[in-house]
Amino acid sequence: xxxxxxxxxxxxxxxxxSTVNDEFIFLPRGFADGKSEKLSEYLEVKPLEVSVANARVxxxxxxxxxxxxxxxxxxxxxxxxxxxxxxxxxxxxxDVKNNALGxxxxxxxxxxxxxxxxxxxxxxxxxxxxxxxxxxSKIAGFQQVGAVMATSEKGTVVHPxxxxxxxxxxxxxxxxxxxxxxxxxxxxxxxxxxxxxNNSVVVGSLTNGPEIMMLTRxxxx
Numbered sequence: 001x002x003x004x005x006x007x008x009x010x011x012x013x014x015x016x017x018s019t020v021n022d023e024f025i026f027l028p029r030g031f032a033d034g035k036s037e038k039l040s041e042y043l044e045v046k047p048l049e050v051s052v053a054n055a056r057v058x059x060x061x062x063x064x065x066x067x068x069x070x071x072x073x074x075x076x077x078x079x080x081x082x083x084x085x086x087x088x089x090x091x092x093x094x095d096v097k098n099n100a101l102g103x104x105x106x107x108x109x110x111x112x113x114x115x116x117x118x119x120x121x122x123x124x125x126x127x128x129x130x131x132x133x134x135x136x137s138k139i140a141g142f143q144q145v146g147a148v149m150a151t152s153e154k155g156t157v158v159h160p161x162x163x164x165x166x167x168x169x170x171x172x173x174x175x176x177x178x179x180x181x182x183x184x185x186x187x188x189x190x191x192x193x194x195x196x197x198n199n200s201v202v203v204g205s206l207t208n209g210p211e212i213m214m215l216t217r218x219x220x221x
Contacts, residue, residue, distance in 0.1 A: 006204070023087070024047070026064070027058070028058060045199070065132065070094045070129055071091065072093070072099035073095040092129045098117050103147045106149045106150065108175075111175070113170060114126060116137070118136070142159065148190065154218075156176060156177070158178065161180075180214075183204060183207055185207070185208050185211070
């Protein structure tokens with residue numbers, strides 16, 4: 001398993017426009033076929049072109065693992081049905097005020113870290129839909145935990161200012177290795193530049209050598 005560098009829309013923010021599990025890569029509607037094939041090949045998944053709330057920023061708006069998918073209340077009925085018809089995932093709407101769900105939580109197939117901004121009464125639904133155990137916590141002082149971490153079952157990377165105690169807690173919940181890292185030449189919002197599943201890792205094209213080393217320690221073991 002290698003770490004591959006790639007661009008989406010001529011930029012390195014691949015995790016903003018796309019998201020992935022072990023079966024699909026979800027890409028914006030109208031995405032170039034050649035690029036879609038390449039990313040599918042790298043991550044060993046099928047491509048599925050979708051929109052959420054008529055927007056392209058899929059990584060920011062949706063949350064997915066191998067069990068289920070959470071979509072914001074701004075998602076249209078047509079979009080919701082498209083996900084239901086084209087995947088065998090447990091697809092549900094999570095009706096919360098902070099509807100950039102991808103920024104509000106980071107999950108793999110074992111567990112998830114959820115922002116304290118998500119109401120406590122919604123935690124059970126998240127656990128049931130995604131079939132995981134979740135924990136509410138800030139990371140490095142940030143409420144937008146999905147923006148400052150990226151995870152697969154093999155490993156997790158978190159904002160460089162995350163303290164040791166939090167790293168231990170996250171690692172215990174999600175399994176695998178954990179590393180504090182940046183992406184794309186110093187960006188601490190790591191999920192903006194990473195697509196990781198249990199097959200492979202694709203990162204933004206500006207990711208440098210020392211960052212690749214940190215990612216290798218987290219994901220390739």
